[in-house]
Amino acid sequence: MPGSIGLFLIMLDHVHSNVLIFLLCSVGLIVLPHAWNLSNLIIGFFYILWLWRLLGVYRKTVLPNRLILFLATLAGIALLYSQHQGLLGLDAGTHIIITALGLKLLEIRSERDLYLVVYLAFVVAATLFLYQQSIGLAIYIVFVCVSLLATLIILNGRVTATIALKIAGLLLLQALPVATILFLLFPRIEAPRWEFLQDKHKAKTGLSEIFEPGSISDLGLSDELVFRAKFTGAVPPPAHRYWRGPVYTYTNGKLWLPSTQKVKVLPQDYLSVSGAAYQYTVLMEPQDKEWVFALELPVGIRPPLRLTGDYQLMNDGNTHIRNEYVLRSYPTFNTGTLDNAEFKENTQLPAKVSPKITELVTRLQGVETSPEALIRQILTHFRTEAFYYTLRPPLMEQDPIETFLLKTRAGFCGHYATAFVYLMRVAGFPARVVSGYQGGEYNKVGNFLEIRQADAHAWAEVWLSDKGWTRVDPTAAIAPERIEQGVNIDLQIASGLVNFSRINLGQSGMVNFYQQFRQVWQSVDYQWQRWVINYTNEQQADLLAALGMFDIQTMLRALFILITLLTLGLFIWLTRQPRQTKDAALIWYEKFCAKLAKLGLIKAPAETATAFADRVSKRYPTLNVAVHQITVLFLKIRYGKDIDPNELKLLAQRVKTLNINQLLKKHSL
Amino acid sequence: MFTQPIRNLKERLQLSRFFKGEKPTKGPIELNHRRIFIIPTLSGLGFGVLLLTLLLIAFVYNNNLAYLLCFFLASIFVVTILHTFRGLAGLKVQVGPHKPIFAGELAAIPVIIENPYHYPRLHLQIQLDQIETCTIEASCQQQIIIHTKILQRGLHELDTLRLINTFPLGLFRAWSPLRFDTPIMVYPKPAKQLIPFPDTDSDGLQSGAHQKRGGEDFSGLHEYQPGDAPKHIHWKAFAKGQGLLTKHYSTQLASEIYLHFATTPGHNLEERLSQLCRWVIDAEASGIRYGFNIPGLNLPPSFGTLHRSRCLEALACF
Numbered sequence: 001m002p003g004s005i006g007l008f009l010i011m012l013d014h015v016h017s018n019v020l021i022f023l024l025c026s027v028g029l030i031v032l033p034h035a036w037n038l039s040n041l042i043i044g045f046f047y048i049l050w051l052w053r054l055l056g057v058y059r060k061t062v063l064p065n066r067l068i069l070f071l072a073t074l075a076g077i078a079l080l081y082s083q084h085q086g087l088l089g090l091d092a093g094t095h096i097i098i099t100a101l102g103l104k105l106l107e108i109r110s111e112r113d114l115y116l117v118v119y120l121a122f123v124v125a126a127t128l129f130l131y132q133q134s135i136g137l138a139i140y141i142v143f144v145c146v147s148l149l150a151t152l153i154i155l156n157g158r159v160t161a162t163i164a165l166k167i168a169g170l171l172l173l174q175a176l177p178v179a180t181i182l183f184l185l186f187p188r189i190e191a192p193r194w195e196f197l198q199d200k201h202k203a204k205t206g207l208s209e210i211f212e213p214g215s216i217s218d219l220g221l222s223d224e225l226v227f228r229a230k231f232t233g234a235v236p237p238p239a240h241r242y243w244r245g246p247v248y249t250y251t252n253g254k255l256w257l258p259s260t261q262k263v264k265v266l267p268q269d270y271l272s273v274s275g276a277a278y279q280y281t282v283l284m285e286p287q288d289k290e291w292v293f294a295l296e297l298p299v300g301i302r303p304p305l306r307l308t309g310d311y312q313l314m315n316d317g318n319t320h321i322r323n324e325y326v327l328r329s330y331p332t333f334n335t336g337t338l339d340n341a342e343f344k345e346n347t348q349l350p351a352k353v354s355p356k357i358t359e360l361v362t363r364l365q366g367v368e369t370s371p372e373a374l375i376r377q378i379l380t381h382f383r384t385e386a387f388y389y390t391l392r393p394p395l396m397e398q399d400p401i402e403t404f405l406l407k408t409r410a411g412f413c414g415h416y417a418t419a420f421v422y423l424m425r426v427a428g429f430p431a432r433v434v435s436g437y438q439g440g441e442y443n444k445v446g447n448f449l450e451i452r453q454a455d456a457h458a459w460a461e462v463w464l465s466d467k468g469w470t471r472v473d474p475t476a477a478i479a480p481e482r483i484e485q486g487v488n489i490d491l492q493i494a495s496g497l498v499n500f501s502r503i504n505l506g507q508s509g510m511v512n513f514y515q516q517f518r519q520v521w522q523s524v525d526y527q528w529q530r531w532v533i534n535y536t537n538e539q540q541a542d543l544l545a546a547l548g549m550f551d552i553q554t555m556l557r558a559l560f561i562l563i564t565l566l567t568l569g570l571f572i573w574l575t576r577q578p579r580q581t582k583d584a585a586l587i588w589y590e591k592f593c594a595k596l597a598k599l600g601l602i603k604a605p606a607e608t609a610t611a612f613a614d615r616v617s618k619r620y621p622t623l624n625v626a627v628h629q630i631t632v633l634f635l636k637i638r639y640g641k642d643i644d645p646n647e648l649k650l651l652a653q654r655v656k657t658l659n660i661n662q663l664l665k666k667h668s669l
Numbered sequence: 670m671f672t673q674p675i676r677n678l679k680e681r682l683q684l685s686r687f688f689k690g691e692k693p694t695k696g697p698i699e700l701n702h703r704r705i706f707i708i709p710t711l712s713g714l715g716f717g718v719l720l721l722t723l724l725l726i727a728f729v730y731n732n733n734l735a736y737l738l739c740f741f742l743a744s745i746f747v748v749t750i751l752h753t754f755r756g757l758a759g760l761k762v763q764v765g766p767h768k769p770i771f772a773g774e775l776a777a778i779p780v781i782i783e784n785p786y787h788y789p790r791l792h793l794q795i796q797l798d799q800i801e802t803c804t805i806e807a808s809c810q811q812q813i814i815i816h817t818k819i820l821q822r823g824l825h826e827l828d829t830l831r832l833i834n835t836f837p838l839g840l841f842r843a844w845s846p847l848r849f850d851t852p853i854m855v856y857p858k859p860a861k862q863l864i865p866f867p868d869t870d871s872d873g874l875q876s877g878a879h880q881k882r883g884g885e886d887f888s889g890l891h892e893y894q895p896g897d898a899p900k901h902i903h904w905k906a907f908a909k910g911q912g913l914l915t916k917h918y919s920t921q922l923a924s925e926i927y928l929h930f931a932t933t934p935g936h937n938l939e940e941r942l943s944q945l946c947r948w949v950i951d952a953e954a955s956g957i958r959y960g961f962n963i964p965g966l967n968l969p970p971s972f973g974t975l976h977r978s979r980c981l982e983a984l985a986c987f
Contacts, residue, residue, distance in 0.1 A: 111712075116715070119715060119718075119719040122742065123722060123723065123726070125738060126726050126727070126735045126739070129735045130726070130730050130732055130735065133732070145741075152837070153838065156792060156835050156837060156838060157792045157837060158802075159791060159792075167837055171838075172745070175741055175744035176744075178744035178748070179743070179744040182743060186736070189728070532734070533733050535733055536731075570751060571754075574752070574755050575751075
């Protein structure tokens with residue numbers, strides 16, 4: 001019916017242009033965070049349409065007619081086509097929704113269109129979460145959702161924006177209990193991974209399968225979170241915080257690669273451990289690799305986790321999501337013997353060793369032939385000669401190890417570790433490079449360690465006949481602060497230079513306000529990640545088992561019962577009868593009359609309260625004061641202007657304490 | 670007197686309750702859960718589709734925040750049911766006295782709605798023919814005039830009155846069909862043609878009225894008596910504080926007519942009734958005493974509002 005649509009437009013333009021303005025603001029805000037996720041072209045196109053519609057609120061003539069709208073739609077389709085993304089996949093889907101939303105804005109003709117726009121905006125909100133799941137974004141979206149709901153409230157209640165926002169906020173609060181129950185108890189079924197709906201994972205920064213000495217320095221400038229570890233008992237001192245990652249055995253002189261040997265099945269007693277164990281939970285951020293970073297060395301591994309032959313922890317399950325692992329590690333261990341193949345693999349050298357290196361090794365080794373002596377000598381060499389620890393070493397294209405050892409003498413942990421391993425191998429001792437993370441910032445508030453990309457580290461491992469594989473960290477010789485204090489990530493990123501944390505973690509008083517705030521925030525974030533983002537079907541099963549619910553039927557029953565109860569409770573609360581103070585006063589007065597009725601004094605319907613009080617006083621002069629007090633108070637509350645709740649209490653008390661027992665005896669006599 | 674209890678299940682499940690409401694009553698009706706019905710609107714169904722879409726997104730991408738958003742909106746959906754119901758619950762509705770109308774006119778029916786609760790009722794809709802909207806503040810009473818057009822003469826039962834609420838989100842529509850036992854009297858539509866009053870010396874009337882009609886000789890002032898034509902009241906004297914006096918004209922005695930259904934011109938019943946209606950109005954307006962005779966009712970010549978309504982009601986219900 002064109003007539004009614006026209007009528008509605010008039011209504012929209014004149015009476016409820018504020019509905020439109022409100023809606024447009026909310027929609028503009030909901031798309032805004034996508035500016036960081038999506039193609040600028042699409043976002044730009046959307047905001048042009050958005051501005052166009054906003055102008056149209058004030059100046060109706062600028063709104064497009066059908067032809068122009070059709071052309072705009074074509075332009076949108078062309079733009080989508082230019083992105084070469086097809087129809088499926090996260091980016092493609094989001095692009096389509098946003099373009100459709102923009103075009104729909106220009107075509108708001110009826111109330112139903114307004115609803116459609118609001119619903120599309122909610123879908124956009126959901127797509128935002130597929131890109132980012134931070135608390136900040138969640139709070140932002142809550143606010144925008146409130147304003148979207150407020151749009152509907154203005155439309156249906158003809159109220160002002162402030163009142164609508166208030167009502168929307170109230171609705172949200174009232175929805176909170178049921179939403180929480182749904183979140184906790186709604187069955188989570190792990191969805192099959194439909195590859196066509198997922199975008200190819202964007203390359204993430206982090207350690208890689210192929211190790212180059214310089215590769216770790218790139219990570220030194222990234223504060224991206226890798227994982228968090230929460231300890232149930234003691235937190236290891238910094239010198240024990242070696243989080244083991246990939247191990248590199250083969251080298252061509254420049255690159256280092258993991259062992260190509262078939263995965264060695266570790267025997268049940270692959271380790272002989274001693275000392276106290278660390279108990280902890282690792283919350284890994286999503287990653288491309290199957291690696292799990294555990295303290296050296298973890299024991300008691302259960303599927304889907306598995307330990308490789310070189311003691312690296314792997315997850316055979318899905319690592320593209322946040323995972324939580326409960327682990328136990330012993331810092332003191334003995335890995336036992338090496339077989340021939342392993343021995344050969346770990347003494348492999350790329351080509352003929354240059355005489356200068358052989359000479360260096362011979363010189364360092366001296367007369368002592370034990371590997372321990374050589375380790376000591378090499379570390380002393382690093383410490384006493386003019387070696388530098390730097391994030392940005394000079395380029396070493398040809399024979400990097402030799403250049404580093406003899407010429408440039410400036411490098412990052414990767415350079416020292418590879419050089420060290422190389423020298424050990426030249427002397428004929430099995431050695432390899434281990435990469436991973438070292439250190440981590442301790443969060444006092446949440447009692448967990450937070451490990452970021454900048455904590456990436458490389459160290460060496462030497463096989464000793466009596467101890468098995470033994471960790472040797474050459475960085476500890478050249479830059480002991482790196483190990484003892486950890487990396488000061490902020491300063492390192494800001495300056496681009498190596499920076500270590502100044503604060504000693506033992507002295508809590510030194511933590512300044514900023515750091516304290518940061519720790520609180522990170523602690524909140526940790527809980528958020530753990531309980532909201534990472535609440536999977538396993539966590540759900542754990543929680544329900546703790547509550548005594550073991551199967552899905554019980555869970556669903558509990559879900560329905562709880563929702564019904566909560567809804568019923570809310571319903572009763574919402575439609576409760578207002579307790580009027582005036583009526584409460586009347587109730588107490590009636591009780592007062594009932595008391596006096598026992599004495600044979602019955603208030604006549606036409607008698608005023610004061611007249612009744614006078615009559616009572618005449619009959620029982622002892623009651624004079626009390627009866628008049630009650631009467632005056634009652635009249636004041638019932639007919640007075642402002643009601644003081646204390647007066648009501650006083651009235652109640654006086655009626656209760658009105659003592660007629662003595663008189664009652666006389667009366668009955 | 671409030672709602673009559675519904676006695677048995679059969680009555681309770683009657684479909685007509687949803688549309689027409691319960692049996693008509695006179696007194697104020699308090700809206701309770703028996704009187705209020707609620708269904709999702711089209712937008713509400715759309716919201717359901719939105720929820721399913723969000724659930725699908727959350728499921729496919731296994732995203733907890735998307736789940737949370739979906740659950741929040743689902744929860745708001747449930748809470749909205751309560752709020753929509755609450756928009757009507759506890760209201761006391763009453764239909765005020767309304768004047769009779771002539772067929773084809775708009776009847777103005779005052780609906781008095783009392784909100785005894787501590788929260789306002791925003792954008793309440795009252796539907797009879799058209800929809801009127803109003804907002805009733807907390808602990809307030811408000812009168813809303815709704816109009817309905819009635820073309821047929823007679824004593825009409827008031828159509829089912831609907832109170833509708835879609836606040837807060839428009840996802841649900843709560844409505845309460847109410848029937849009130851306050852019929853509307855609709856007089857016939859007065860004829861447009863001006864036909865002179867009929868001569869009245871027939872049917873053996875002993876009125877002795879053979880005097881000429883139409884003379885306007887002023888004969889004096891008398892004390893006002895109920896039934897005197899307002900146009901004959903001596904308003905100037907009243908304004909001076911001399912009390913209500915009525916001017917009397919010598920012709921007034923002579924002007925007594927008799928309106929007979931049988932002698933009224935007209936092609937059919939309705940036309941005759943219309944003509945009679947017109948005469949009654951005109952006679953009353955010009956202060957002529959008129960007798961009224963239609964089958965079933967015979968009123969001696971008289972004058973005044975009461976007489977007039979008796980005649981017109983007789984015409985309406987004929």
